[in-house]
Amino acid sequence: MNLTTSAFLLMMIVPCTALLLSTASVRVCMDKDCRLDGSDEALEIISKLAPSSCKVTTCGCLGPCGGGPNVQVQDPDGKRIKDGRPGKSNYYLFKDINSADEAAGMLSFVTNTKVSPSKSSIDKVTSTRGPFDLDRTTKIALQRLLYVVTALFLKSSQEAGTFDVVGGEVVENSYFAGAAGVFVASQFMGTGSKDNSIKKPTNEK
Structure with a gap:
């Protein structure tokens, strides 16, 4: 086997070996x-x-x-x-x-x-989720439901002629202010997923 043939085979073997590994x-x-x-x-x-x-x-x-x-x-x-x-x-x-x-x-x-x-020295993971620790998917669904309920209330009160009526009196923009408050409050329902404390695996390269 001459040098050229050996070099060619080496060029073929190395990539294939890397792919297998x-x-x-x-x-x-x-x-x-x-x-x-x-x-x-x-x-x-x-x-x-x-x-x-x-x-x-x-x-x-x-x-x-x-x-x-x-x-x-x-x-x-x-x-x-x-x-x-x-x-x-x-x-x-x-x-x-x-x-x-x-x-x-x-x-x-x-x-x-x-x-x-x-x-592994650990057989099964331990969940720390409590009965009131709703998962993010559920929280997002509840958040969207809150928006729908608020919108339906505004629509129905407008159709009934009771829009902005508080305690029997009309308070200008009170319902819009209330809706804005609902939206702001909903941002604290924990629908974000970020957690800054991220561990690195022991064998990460």
Whole structure:
């Protein structure tokens, strides 16, 4: 085998080897709702179980909130991978990764290798969501409902000729002021998803 042939084969082998070694990029949501659902521990589990060539990172809200911990997985080309496992959503999101078994199943599916859950010291994540900790999706729905109810009240009072009537007397612009107050108050319902305290995975490169 001459030098030219050897160089050509090397040029072909190196990219192919790199492709075989490359694998999925796992992104764990670390926003408020998923953290209430235990994404901090889910991150530790996934970081512990992920193959050494698998990149584990954190990210912001993936939606749908309240079904977490949510995880998104991308292939080496950056394309999102569907959760095509039997009985799962077949959606571009791995939902409710709340145990070592779930994490191992997800990683086995996306890397096409057998991943054992026994490597993790955490068996199941701990949810800190209380009975009044509504998820962001529910809060947004309630916020929109509040807007609709307010608009219907304004419309019905206008049709009934009672617009701006307070205590039997007309108070100019009182209803518009009330509607504005409702809108301002609704901005404090916790519909934002950002949480500045984001942990980094132990094996992030």
